[in-house]
Amino acid sequence: MADPWQNEYDFAVQVARVAGAVIRNAGEDETKVQTKSCAVDLVTQTDERVEKIIIGSLKEQFGNGTHCFIGEESVAKGEPCILTDKPTWIIDPVDGTTNFVHGFPFVAVSIAFAVNKELEFGVVYSCLEDKMYKARKGKGAFCNDEPIKVSDVNDINKSIIISEHGTDRSIEKVTKIFSTMQKILCIPVHGLRGSGTAATNMCLVASGASEAFFEIGIHCWDIAAGAVIVKEAGGLLLDVDGGPFDLMSRRMVSANNKVIADRIIKEIEIFQVVRDDAPIQKK
Numbered sequence: 001m002a003d004p005w006q007n008e009y010d011f012a013v014q015v016a017r018v019a020g021a022v023i024r025n026a027g028e029d030e031t032k033v034q035t036k037s038c039a040v041d042l043v044t045q046t047d048e049r050v051e052k053i054i055i056g057s058l059k060e061q062f063g064n065g066t067h068c069f070i071g072e073e074s075v076a077k078g079e080p081c082i083l084t085d086k087p088t089w090i091i092d093p094v095d096g097t098t099n100f101v102h103g104f105p106f107v108a109v110s111i112a113f114a115v116n117k118e119l120e121f122g123v124v125y126s127c128l129e130d131k132m133y134k135a136r137k138g139k140g141a142f143c144n145d146e147p148i149k150v151s152d153v154n155d156i157n158k159s160i161i162i163s164e165h166g167t168d169r170s171i172e173k174v175t176k177i178f179s180t181m182q183k184i185l186c187i188p189v190h191g192l193r194g195s196g197t198a199a200t201n202m203c204l205v206a207s208g209a210s211e212a213f214f215e216i217g218i219h220c221w222d223i224a225a226g227a228v229i230v231k232e233a234g235g236l237l238l239d240v241d242g243g244p245f246d247l248m249s250r251r252m253v254s255a256n257n258k259v260i261a262d263r264i265i266k267e268i269e270i271f272q273v274v275r276d277d278a279p280i281q282k283k
C-alpha cells in the first residue's frame with residue numbers, strides 16, 4: 001500500500017533544508033538576542049523568521065484546515081500546545097538557539113509529524129554540519145541517505161552519555177542536574193557530552209556516537225523528530241522514571257538499549273516541570 005504520508009515526509013526534508021540555509025546565511029543583525037522565559041532563554045529574529053517560513057510553506061502545501069501546527073515560537077506567543085488526533089506538525093525552527101547566537105557550531109531544524117497522537121516521521125537538519133537526519137515510522141533512520149543505527153554497547157562503563165543543563169538556574173534544579181551528572185560520570189562512564197541541541201543529541205544516539213541522552217525540561221518540539229529517528233535506528237525512549245515515554249511531559253531518556261537506559265535511570269534525580277500541554281495559566 002502506498003505510504004499515506006510520503007508527500008508530507010518528502011516535503012518536510014525539503015523545507016528543513018531551506019530553513020537550514022536561512023539559518024546558515026543569517027546576518028549578524030539576526031543573531032541579536034531577546035529573552036523569553038528568563039535571562040538565559042534566548043530567541044532571535046531568525047528563530048521567528050524561520051518558523052514563519054516553515055509553517056508558511058507547510059500551510060501552503062497541506063494546510064487546508066486539516067493540519068495543526070505546534071511551533072516553539074508560536075507557543076511562546078500564546079498559541080496552544082495540545083496534541084490532538086489531527087495531523088500535527090511539531091516544529092523547532094532553531095534548536096540550539098544559544099549555540100546559534102554564540103557561533104557554537106551545532107544548530108538544528110527539527111520537524112516532526114504526528115497523526116492520532118502517534119509520531120509518523122521526523123526530520124532533523126543539523127545545518128552547520130550539513131547533516132540531514134530523517135526517519136519514517138517502520139522504515140529505518142538515515143543520515144544524508146545512509147542508514148544509521150544505535151551503538152551495540154551494553155556495558156555502561158564503555159558508554160558516552162549526553163545531557164544538558166537547560167535554562168533554569170534555580171539552585172535546587174541546578175544541584176539536582178549536577179548531582180545526576182556526577183553520579184553518572186562516576187559509575188564510571190567513558191564521558192559526558194552535550195552539543196547544546198536536544199535534536200542533535202538524539203541524532204548522536206541514533207547514529208551510535210553516544211549510548212544515551214536524557215534531559216528534564218526539554219519541550220516536545222526539541223525531541224519529537226529525534227524520537228522517531230532514535231526509535232527507527234533501533235533505540236528506545238523512556239520516561240526518566242523508567243515508565244513509558246510521554247512527548248508532552250518534558251522528560252525523556254533516549255538510549256541504544258534497555259540495559260544502558262535502566263542504568264542511567266537509576267541515577268536521575270527527578271525535579272518537577274510543568275507539562276507542555278498544561279493549561280496556559282499554570283505555566
Ligand SMILES: Nc1ncnc2c1ncn2[C@@H]1O[C@H](CO)[C@@H](O)[C@H]1OP(=O)(O)O
Nearest residue numbers: 095096097164166167196197198217218
Ligand atoms: N527549559 C529548558 N530546559 C532544558 N532544555 C531546554 C529548555 N528550553 C529549551 N531547551 C532545549 O534543550 C537544549 C539545550 O538544553 C536545546 O535543544 C534547547 O532548545 P532551544 O535551543 O530550541 O531553546
Ligand SMILES: [Mg+2]
Nearest residue numbers: 092095096222
Ligand atoms: Mg529547541
